[in-house]
Amino acid sequence: MTVLILTGEEDVTADMVVVHLNASGVPVVRLDPADLPGGVALSGEYVHGSFRGHLSSGGRLVSIEGLRSVWVRRPGTPAARAAMPSAWLTEESAQALYGMLRGCGARWMNHPDAARRARHKPWQLRLAQRCGLPVPATLITTFPQAAQEFAERYPDLVVKPVSGAHPQDPPRAVPTSRVAPDADFSAVAFGPTLLQRRIAKRADIRLTVVGDRMLAARKECDPESEVDVRFAVSDAPWRPVDMPPRTAERVRSYVRTADLAYGAFDFAEDADGTWWFLECNQSGQFGFVEVETGQPIARGIAEWLAQPAARRQARVNGANTAVP
Amino acid sequence: MTVLILTGEEDVTADMVVVHLNASGVPVVRLDPADLPGGVALSGEYVHGSFRGHLSSGGRLVSIEGLRSVWVRRPGTPAARAAMPSAWLTEESAQALYGMLRGCGARWMNHPDAARRARHKPWQLRLAQRCGLPVPATLITTFPQAAQEFAERYPDLVVKPVSGAHPQDPPRAVPTSRVAPDADFSAVAFGPTLLQRRIAKRADIRLTVVGDRMLAARKECDPESEVDVRFAVSDAPWRPVDMPPRTAERVRSYVRTADLAYGAFDFAEDADGTWWFLECNQSGQFGFVEVETGQPIARGIAEWLAQPAARRQARVNGANTAVP
Numbered sequence: 001m002t003v004l005i006l007t008g009e010e011d012v013t014a015d016m017v018v019v020h021l022n023a024s025g026v027p028v029v030r031l032d033p034a035d036l037p038g039g040v041a042l043s044g045e046y047v048h049g050s051f052r053g054h055l056s057s058g059g060r061l062v063s064i065e066g067l068r069s070v071w072v073r074r075p076g077t078p079a080a081r082a083a084m085p086s087a088w089l090t091e092e093s094a095q096a097l098y099g100m101l102r103g104c105g106a107r108w109m110n111h112p113d114a115a116r117r118a119r120h121k122p123w124q125l126r127l128a129q130r131c132g133l134p135v136p137a138t139l140i141t142t143f144p145q146a147a148q149e150f151a152e153r154y155p156d157l158v159v160k161p162v163s164g165a166h167p168q169d170p171p172r173a174v175p176t177s178r179v180a181p182d183a184d185f186s187a188v189a190f191g192p193t194l195l196q197r198r199i200a201k202r203a204d205i206r207l208t209v210v211g212d213r214m215l216a217a218r219k220e221c222d223p224e225s226e227v228d229v230r231f232a233v234s235d236a237p238w239r240p241v242d243m244p245p246r247t248a249e250r251v252r253s254y255v256r257t258a259d260l261a262y263g264a265f266d267f268a269e270d271a272d273g274t275w276w277f278l279e280c281n282q283s284g285q286f287g288f289v290e291v292e293t294g295q296p297i298a299r300g301i302a303e304w305l306a307q308p309a310a311r312r313q314a315r316v317n318g319a320n321t322a323v324p
Numbered sequence: 325m326t327v328l329i330l331t332g333e334e335d336v337t338a339d340m341v342v343v344h345l346n347a348s349g350v351p352v353v354r355l356d357p358a359d360l361p362g363g364v365a366l367s368g369e370y371v372h373g374s375f376r377g378h379l380s381s382g383g384r385l386v387s388i389e390g391l392r393s394v395w396v397r398r399p400g401t402p403a404a405r406a407a408m409p410s411a412w413l414t415e416e417s418a419q420a421l422y423g424m425l426r427g428c429g430a431r432w433m434n435h436p437d438a439a440r441r442a443r444h445k446p447w448q449l450r451l452a453q454r455c456g457l458p459v460p461a462t463l464i465t466t467f468p469q470a471a472q473e474f475a476e477r478y479p480d481l482v483v484k485p486v487s488g489a490h491p492q493d494p495p496r497a498v499p500t501s502r503v504a505p506d507a508d509f510s511a512v513a514f515g516p517t518l519l520q521r522r523i524a525k526r527a528d529i530r531l532t533v534v535g536d537r538m539l540a541a542r543k544e545c546d547p548e549s550e551v552d553v554r555f556a557v558s559d560a561p562w563r564p565v566d567m568p569p570r571t572a573e574r575v576r577s578y579v580r581t582a583d584l585a586y587g588a589f590d591f592a593e594d595a596d597g598t599w600w601f602l603e604c605n606q607s608g609q610f611g612f613v614e615v616e617t618g619q620p621i622a623r624g625i626a627e628w629l630a631q632p633a634a635r636r637q638a639r640v641n642g643a644n645t646a647v648p
Contacts (some may be wrong), residue, residue, distance in 0.1 A: 036466070043465035045474070046449045082514070089515050095487040096464050096516035099446030113437040122423030125370045132373075140420050141367035142360070150369070163419040190406070191361055191413050192420035234644075242540055 002062050003305045004106070005030040007073035013287045013298075014073050020302030026068075030055035036075025036093045044100045047155065053100050067106040069305045074283070109261040109304060110282050118258050118282040121162050121194065125277075131253040132246075133277040136268075137197040147185035147195060154197040154311060155181060162194045164281075172175070183288050199276045205214065205267035206238065209287050210300040216243045217293045218269070248274055254280065279320040326386050327629045328379070328430070329354040331397035337611045337622075338397050344626030350392075355381035360417045362407065363401025368424045377424050391430040393629045396439065398607070433585040433628060434606050442582050442606040445486055445518065449601075455577040456570075457601040460592075461521040471509035471519060478521045479505060486518045488605075523600045529591035530562065532610050533579050534624040540567045541617045542593070562616040571599055578604065585628060 003026055007014045014030065021028045031040050033055070044053035044064065053064035078093035079085055090109045098112060110118070117123060121140075128135050139150040139164055151157055160176040178198060207216045218241035243251075255263055262321075264284025267275035328348055331338045338354065345352045355364050359381070368377035368388065372566055377388035385489060402417035403409055422436060433443070441447060445464075452459050463474040475481055486501040509517075531540045533619055542565035567575075588608025591599035609623045 002567070037513060041466045041513070042516065043463070043467045043470045045465075045470075046453060046459055046462040048461075049453050049459070051450050051453065079515075084514070091487045092485060092516050095444050096446060096466075099444030099486070100464070101450075102441065102444055102447045103450035113441055115427065116440070117437055120419050120423030120426055122368060122420060123426045124423075126375050127426035129370060129373050129375065135370055135373070137372075138370040139367070141369075142365045142420075143367045146367045146369075153344060161416060162423070163415045189361060189365070190367065190408070191403075192416050 001066050001068035001308065002027040002029055002061070003069050003071065004028075004067050004072055004101075005071045006033060006070075006075035008032050008034070009074050011074055013285065014071075016287065016290070016298035017071070017302045017305070020299050021306060024302070024306060026302075026306045027054065027062075029057060029060055029062045031055065031189055032076045032081075033078040033093070033097055034080035035091075035253055036078055036082075036097055037298065038081060042096060042100065042159065044096075048190060051103065053104070064100055064104050066068070067101075067104055068111065068308060069107045070101060071109045071301070071305055072283075098188065106277050107261070107305075107307070109301070111259065114259040115282050118263070120166065121279065124280055127254055127257060128277040130281075131250045131257070133250045134274055135277050136199055139195045140192055141195075142189055143184045144188045147188045150195055151179065151183065151185065154195075156198045157195050158198045160194050160196065162192050199268040199270050201268035201276075202271055203269040205241070205265075205269055205275055206282075206289055207243070207251065207265040207267065208289060208295070208297050209251065209260070209263045209265065211261055211304040212252075213300050214243060214248060214251060215289075215293075215295040215297060215300070216241050217289050217295065224278065238289055240293045244273075244275065258282075262301065325390050325392035325632065326351040326353055327393050327395065328352075328386070328425075329395045329397055330357060330399035331395075332356050332358070332400050335398055337609065338395075339620035340611065341395070341625050341629070344623050345630060348630060349624070350626075350630045351386075353379065353381060353384055353386045355379070356400045356405075357402040357417070358404035360402055360406075360421055361413075362405060366420060368420075375427065377428070388424055388428050391425075391428055392632060393431045393433065394425060395433050395629055396436065396607075397627070406536050414479065431585070431629075431631070433625070435583065436587075438583040440607050442584055442587070442604065443488065445488070445603065447555070448604055451578055451581060452601040452604075455574045455581070457574045457578065458598055459601050460523055463519045464516055466513055466516050466517075468509045468512045471512045471517060474519055475503065475507065475509070478519075480522045483584050484518050484520065484521045486516050523592040523594050525592035525600075526595055527593040529565070529589075529593055529599055530613055531567070531575065531589040531591065532608075532613060532619070532621050533575060533584070533587045533589065534621065535585055535628045536570060536576075537615075538567060538575060539613075539619040539621060539622050539624070540565050541613050541619065562613055564617045564619055568597075568599065582606075586625065591595055 003021055005014055009032060018028055041056045044051060055062050055064060077090055079089040082089055125135055125138055137154055138293055141147055157179040158176050159179050201221060203221060204219045205216060207214060217238040219238045220236040260282055264281045266278040268278055269275055289295060290297045327345055329338055342352055365380045368375060379386050379388060401414055402421055403413040406413055446534060449462055450461055456534045461478055465471055481503040482500050483503050525545060528543045528545060529540060531538060540564040543562045544560040584606055590602040592602055593599055614621045
């Protein structure tokens, strides 16, 4: 049975995983939905109560029912490279491709529904709270008065986007920034604003979860330095670190409820050693952590993808959760 | 506890439901996400492990934790009517609104994830097959050769879009059409094409499912007439009809697996009385059926929405399915 990887042509992170899959002799088909129709073709037949479907890419034909897993890595927009692209063709191609894949018995990393849900920051914060992970006091609001009152209660705040990266092409990360003590919050009425108590952190934590495995890495920092690790200049390297056992349980509960097979958690470690939940990115990059720490993340992903497909019936509604 | 209805201002179908909710004294807040930020405002605070959130619309304030149900009727695009609309503001507003609502304990008609999944026609066909509903032989393909061979096996075919309505504004329905016997299928390579064996139907069936209730309606037609009821000129009225008991079981299995609280099924009834599954529209209109048949669909929706909210913990991952 075959592993299907949905991603663009230039994706060195996917390459890292493919190396492991090839080494273990697991068949892999890699394609970019942007090439459908064109370099990628599909066909599915619903006759006499059963389904037979195929995908072809680069001259290779694979049975949809013969997929063991689907890795939704960085897929392009369906039909983006078609001869005559249009919103309509994109919609038709997306529905055809994902509609067929959703009906198959493969395991997903991550399932599109779980992925979509997991991107919602307000939902993440609520789930983290419910799982017992410490969450810095946070406000998301369009009420200037609510922002003002929150800033009086928590004078040391950061502001960050609700939705993550700015949706331009390519997407641009919006840095988390400190809020000045005399900030005027009247502009909050013009767009939802996320304010969060700043954690005076002594380290950033990146926790990569692959199936049941958890690999934590730590990068020391100056408590008064730049708040956003992505924009900080730091000589400290990422180093593997053990997880506090209770945090491991709570994270396990998070990924199980979120139905995620992969997740990259960001925590801020304070002076007491507490890990404060900042976010969980269901498609977070891991290459930089693997390179610096030597943690076998790509191998873990390859092994997860290589596991046999689960029972078909349990997967009709798409989730990776086992159905009793 | 309050019922939240997400829809545009002019929605007479929603009005029909609101009349019933008002009559039974259930508090209702109706808002259009297009008015966020602006006429609609929101605020949510995550402090000390708990969440307190509010929505305001037209001067009314409602607690998010106090919602008993959310009816996703015909919501506008978030921030579409903002003073300075942008893709970024839409994304921020959508994530803030739906991210908070997804974390609350309300029941959904329909949950956004279930709704999104249920729109995929290939997924619908597979699920219908698995539930034992008769599905006309169908091919979805970008291979001209596969289309040609299918047409030789099933000479009497219709062609229809994979994805439903054309995504222009307002969306335009694309009619189902018969395929000429000498059709040239070479253009199939330029876009996924859905071919389906034509059912020589003596009636169209519209089955409206609201929670556990099923209301079937039937409209007689000439077997050789226009295949698409939406474009046919017919004097026959919609009339209530009893469901074959086995069909009811199978439909129940479909909506349960799809996790839908509402669904409008279209079937074609052939000369033998068999109901052939054509599609299930999770947001299908029902006003025209209610008006012609007198079936109490709006009341059924109002009663479903008015039921008490389910246990909070069971809802954290969003589904309406009970968690044991």
